[in-house]
Amino acid sequence: MKRYADDYDIEITEDEKGREKKTAVYRANYFKIDISEGELRKFRRNTIVLLIAIALLHLGAGFVANLGMYAFYVALPYAISFLPMYYMGSGILRLPKAKRDYRRDEVGLSFERLKKSAILLIAILGVGVIGELVYIIAFSDGGLVREIVYLGLVLIEVILVYIIIHLRNKINIEELVSQQQEQETAD
Secondary structure, three states: OHHHHHHEEEEEEEOOOOOEEEEEEEOOOEEEEOOOHHHHHHHHHHHHHHHHHHHHHHHHHHOOOOHHHHOHHHHHHHHHOHHHHHHHHHHHHOOOOOOOOEOHHHHHHHHHHHHHHHHHHHHHHHHHHHHHHHHHHHHOOOOHHHHHHHHHHHHHHHHHHHHHHHHHHOOOEEEEOOHHHHHHHHO
16 A cells, blocks of 8 residues: 555565566564454454454344335445445454564554444444434334334444454554664654
């Protein structure tokens, strides 16, 4: 990604046949997390399980066939929420499996993407819940069972996304300042 291009320098070397070979060398700061490798694996496993549960609940809510889904203020947040759910899944699948010092792009595309997309997902689901409540209060004329089932599934989703945010917030990511940068700031 262009955002992380400044973190790398291109080094040109010659191989044994005299051809030039370009390699990217990471030059920016590294990051470390404050949990053990076992806790990292447990965090990764838990978030994958929660993501699967969220996706199944979301798909299940779409199949409820409630009349509120015909209102744009219920259907639109439902449909839009697939996008942050996709990015949250992308961040979860990029979570590292081993503890070490991480590059900025590794942290940004896993831990930070997970956090930002989960917050966006909970906000969009919240708008959908409010829309469903508006439909139930203002426009529903009986047949509330399906509306309540839909609302219950989405509320469970909101709780599971909140759990992911809570688990992610327990992990502190610290930037390791390189010795070169320490010398530059001292001058």
